[in-house]
Every structure is written in C-alpha cells, then in structure tokens.
Amino acid sequence: MGDVVAELKPHFPAVSASKVRFLQERGLVHPERTPAGYRRYTPADVDRLRFVLTLQRDQFLPLKVIREHLDAVDRGERPQDLPGGVTLAPQSEAERLGHEVAGGERRRSRAELARDSGAAEELLEELEKYSLLPVDDDGGYSVHAVSVARAAVALAAHGLEPRHLRPFRAAADRELGLVERAVVPLTSRRDAATRTRVARRAHEIAEACLQLHSALVSTGLEQWDD
Template identity: 60%
Template sequence: MNIGEVLGELQQDFPQVTASKIRFLEEKGLVTPQRTAAGYRKYTDADVDRLRFILALQRDQYLPLKVIKDYLDAVDRGEHPESLPGGLTLSPRSVSDQLAQEIAGHIRPLTRAELQGISGAGGDLLDSLEQFGMIQADEDGRYGDHALKAARAAVVLSSHGLEPRHLRPFRAAADREIGLVEQATAAMATRRDAAARARVAEAAREISEACLGLHSALVGAAIADLDT
C-alpha cells in the first residue's frame, strides 16, 4: 500500500491521523516501510496493524512514544516482554485490529446512563463531578474514556468518605500541570503543520508522564512513612 491507502485503512478508527503523523512515527523509528527503487514508501498489512496498535495506545492509554517504541523494539528482537505500563499485555507479533482494541480498552462514547451503569457512580455523584469540573460531556451529551476513569476513581474515593468537593485540588493541580506543559511546548507549537503538532503532542505526553511519575513518587514516599 502507499501512504494514501494506509490512511484509508486507518482513518475510520483514527480520523485525525495524517500522512505527516505517519512520517513522524517513521522518523521516530516505530515503523519502517519498504521503499521502491524510486524511493516511494510501500506499506504492508503488518505495517498497518503496527500503526493501528501505536495509535490506539497513544489515544486510549496516553503512553509516550518512547515507551511504545521500547516495547516494540523488544518484540522485534524476538523477546517476549510481559506488559506495558498499566499492566497492558499482548502476544508478541500479533497486533491485529481486534487485539489492538482489546489492549487499548477503547470504548465508544457513553451516554450518561451507560456511564452511570459501567462506573457504578450514582446520579448525584456524577452531578457533583460535573459541577466541580471532573468530568464533562461532549457536544452530543456523551462521555469519553477519561470521564469513565474519573467516575470510577470517584466511586472508590467516595467509599472512603472523600466526596467530589474534596477532590477540587486534583482539578487545580491538573490545570497547573497543563499550564506547565503549554509553557514547555510553546516554542514548538508556533508551527502549524501536522508533523509539528505531532511533536508537540508527543512532548506533552512525555512531560505529563514525568509529572505523574513525580507526583506518584512524592505521595508514595509520604504514604510509606505511615508504615514506619
């Protein structure tokens, strides 16, 4: 397949993907298409499956490209890595569309009733989460994967007596983190082409991952002191 045919294969599931994004992934060493004698890229079905897998992990699990590349490099070397961050597992060398969807845990947008049923959150809890900016419906009144994760977390926290009003510091901390990401990527964001946007998004993921790691380390250290 040429790159236009690859886009045709991917855009139903990933409508935002562009030729520049695919070339960016090639530049980063995540996919290596064959070349014709004239230098044109030629993609196989396996390349498309690999791209679909990468894009699904980026979109649904928010994993940095470096983490995905390290995993795929290990697979390419014939190793059998057990899991990705977050406990995601897969069978090496088998990255089909169905498997990619299963691994990513991608869900279609949910109605409010579906969000309530799947997350276990009551209507009052969802109302409070919306009031405090923890979840937000799209223009069609549906909720994405991030809303589901937030609602599930809120259910657990509420069982320990922590109500949405107690969680406002998380919203404030997230907003501050977003500000740091925007500040760090401001220079890169001045360019408007698709490849530049892909670089900004990847840098944002790496910064966010580092911020989450730092937060986890600091909180983990404090909790460890409770055992001493």
C-alpha cells in the same frame, strides 16, 4: 520498528522498541518478515499494539487475559466481555481494533458511563458540579471520564466526596498550564510533522509531571509504612 514506535508515542509516551519486541515475543502481534529478514508492521499490527497497550494502561489487564481476547478474535469469534462493553472485530477487520478503545476514542453515553464505572447518578452529578467529570460537547464520555468516576467511587467508600476532590482539578489545571507553556514555542508551525512533535512532547512532559506527583505522594505515605 522506529515508525511503529513514533505512531504509538503520542498516546503512549513510555512505549519503546524493546516494549514492542517484548509484546511480539509474547505472541500478541505477528508482523510479517521481508525476504531480507526485517519485520514489516501493517496498520492492522499497529492497531493491535494500540489495543494491547490501551488495555494494559487503562484496564490493568494482564497480558495473559489480553492474549485470550486476541486469540478469540483470531479464531473469528467476537468476545463480548471486554471492559467497557467493547466488542472486537475479527482479524480481517483489525484496522478497527485499536481505534475503538485507544485514547478514549470510544465515547460512552451517560448510562454506559454509570455501568462501566459503578457510579450512581447522584455521584456523577456531584462530579460534574465540581468540574471533575470530562464530557464532550455532544454529551459523550471518554475512557478518562470512566477513570474519574471509578476513582470517585473508590474514594467515596473512604468518606471522600466530590467536594473534597476540588484540589485535584486545580492541580491538573496547573500541570496543564506547565505543559502548554513548554510547547507553545513549537506551535507557530502548523504542518503535520510539527503537530506530531508537539503532541509527543506534551505527553512526555505530562508523564514527567505525573511521575513527580506520584513520587511526592509516595514519599508522604512512608510515614504510615511499617
């Protein structure tokens, strides 16, 4: 269990052994039992967990819906209605299941970005103009770009255009600067264990920054509550 949590932590800082057990109890992952009674998680099980956690975090899908997708995969079917057009492979190819969607690993074209986010080309161009839209060197877009575009669509409906969103870029850069400052002392060593530890700490610090930001904004919003 500890190895499973360590494998998932870099992309999912909040994951814990209790969370993994919860997902297992809900029938979303089925690790084997050793003769001694211990659970044995295969790479396919870890990818299955990665897939579930990604859809929870990035698509806000309830476990019931995620289970339906996984049940279809286990029956050998190929669901076509997953967010972002992701197609799952059958259980025999489960090693590919989580990697296709986790951490933004599945890159999208410009057309797919527009389709998945509902953003018009004009809005995407404005987001790029103000350095708000993440894009790879090869022109691909990650799940984070989809989230940015979706948020921009929602804010545009309230009269907030990309030019109004520049403070978010500046704030993100400042928070990333704090993360970098905190992990730099660990980067002198370049072994795999150190890289994993640095990535985990960076995600934990970033998560704390986001929690602080959310709490401060929520406090300010209280003035409009009944």
